[in-house]
Amino acid sequence: MAAGEIAHAERAHALLSASGAHRWLHCPPSARLESTLPDSESEAAKRGTLAHEIGELKLQKAFFGLQARKYNAELKKKQKHELYEAVIEEHTNAYLDYIQGLVHAFPTPPHIAVERKLDLTDYIPEGFGTSDCTIIGAGRLHIVDYKNGSGVPVPAEDNPQMMLYALGAYKAFASWFPITEVHISIVQPKVWDTPSEWSLSVADLLAWGDSIKPIAKQAFNGEGEYAPGSHCGFCRAKEKCRARVESLLSLESFAPKKPPLISWEEVADALRRGEGIVKWYNSIKALALAEVIKGTELLGWKAVEGRGSRSYVDLDTAFAHLKANGIDESVLYKREPLTPPQLEETLTKKVYRELLEETGHVIKSPGAPTLAPADDKRPAFSNQVKPEDVFNTPPEQS
Template sequence: MTAHSEKGPSSSSRWINCTPSAKLCADFPNVGSSFAQEGTDAHELCEYLLKKELGQDVKDPTEDLTYYNQEMQEHCEDYRDYVMELVAKAKQNTKDVVVMVEQQIQYERFVKGGFGTADCIIIADGVLNVVDFKYGMGVEVKAEGNTQMQIYALGALEIFDVLYDIDTVQMTIFQPRLSNISTATMSRDDLYKWAEEVLKPAAEEADAGTGEFHTGDWCRFCRAKHVCRERAKKNLELASYEFASPPLLSDEEITEILSKVDSLISWANDVKEYALQEAVDGKKWTGFKLVEGRSVRKYTNEDEVAKAANLAGYDPYDKKIKSITELTKEMGKKKFEEILGKLVVKPQGKPVLVREDDKRPALNTAKEDFKI
């Protein structure tokens, strides 16, 4: 199992922006999830595929991966191919290109006890490339201003800056399930400046448990998010609006609500989940009780059900055509397009209201469609 630093790269957005959270989170257990394990499995497969492509003798881990499937295989192969393209490009300028896979990095000079593991580092004269694989599909991750990527790059510089003439750092997020490849660049000098002026002071405050609590996107993976008073304060401020009827609110108020409502819903669900788990463990909440939820009937043994139904003269099976995903996996992408591509159509999705920085193009409203 990979060790994690309390002030590690993956949680850096939180402890840099909300420095007291570092000590606060240390008092809460790091509870895993099926999504986290799925991501871990995908990273192991990426490591294997990339090292194998680089000519290293490695063991195929697929038999031991809980969430391995054909979709994961294809996405990890896409990651491998992308990295190898970067390697080929680097070799055009530098003969002795170094490729480090799952490389341990340290940034002790700026953060006490700071260490982490970078998915892939490509070192060559001029440009240092850092690539991070994200298998999640809940949130699109951007490379620009990404503190995790900047720390990975910083750790790589700490090792290789004296050996190579590096002046530019390129950081890439490869997130295949959202078709997201996000890249940002910054100069070596600007990265070290950020480390001295932002990273180091924040780490010192985090170690001391000082600074102020601040809410933001970084709350999403905070271990204390369900009981954090600052998060509750910010969300209760929004909840104080009288939601009697939207037309009674001004456009400005509705815009403010739209910008924060997802955070409010997420916070409320976090509190409910925390209260439920505490109740399961025996805690009594005044005015609430633990009851059995609704459940759906299910068969104890499907094979026995099929036999019994057949004997009684009934067909127990509901035959239907396989889904596009299932047939694509069975045939392969190329063969699927060749045989069935002309028979597949993608209907227009229902309108969704999102932030302006969303990558999807804006829809014309019905009113605008009739404009001449």
């Protein structure tokens, strides 16, 4: 296999992190504002780190000769982690398979770097980032990133985090390997069956890098305008940011003289704003509760005890007691078949497909219509009858 290198991830964060680039490029002062707020790692983020570590282990074994005994011992340790879930194996195997496919497509063994720390200071003051997997050969630079989340799909196209990694990798490797094309891939198994891919030329990548330099400088200095938008979702200031709250709660009318009923144009706008308001409201409510519990006065609000729950002191003893008192065992347990999505998670996608879908044991029924933003990837649903459905012929061309 190709010569390679491993730099164990020291996933520290720069003020202007590559992973936060989408946010600070849109809202430059957000970086300094965030740095004044506490940073707490969510459970999903911790599970993502664990999945990354397992993925890295598999790459080390596949490409850098990590011995089976050491690999198994390390993997066992990770599998004992409280956040470990069996599906991580399937997802990190998909990540490994994808990288193996890329590597084997090279005419000669490429250079591979895993969890490589990259210097981004040519573009971002004090900037650095860690690329999950970098592959270079035959004039091509591949940046492959693993995403463990399922909530927000992350496409490769125009992805500033990946483009920054590509700039860092180009700087690190271009004097050793000729590079003309850049290929970006995001493996997000909980969202996509096949990775999201995008390519650009080195000239376009470098031009983009030059274009962001002034914004990065502005962001580093805490200058520029606060600009609320979809990028606020991952900002640590998202609950209390004045610009965001004002933009969420402000109302505008499209009509110069307001009619008693709002227009459909205004309905569309209210729906869009409403979604943001609901998310923000839930989030700031949780933040405010934590503050009140700590003792902060919040005028007109207090913390109260929520609805309690009941649980057995000891399940086995309690059930033995019930049975001893004549309660039949069939009353005590509920036996329910797992649903197809639950079985898919338990059996892994591959086994589920082979045993159930491909053998015709599962039917897929369309879901009920739901309202979604116009940029949603699903095709638009309509119950309008089309001429070709009625007459079974294509509509006349004019």
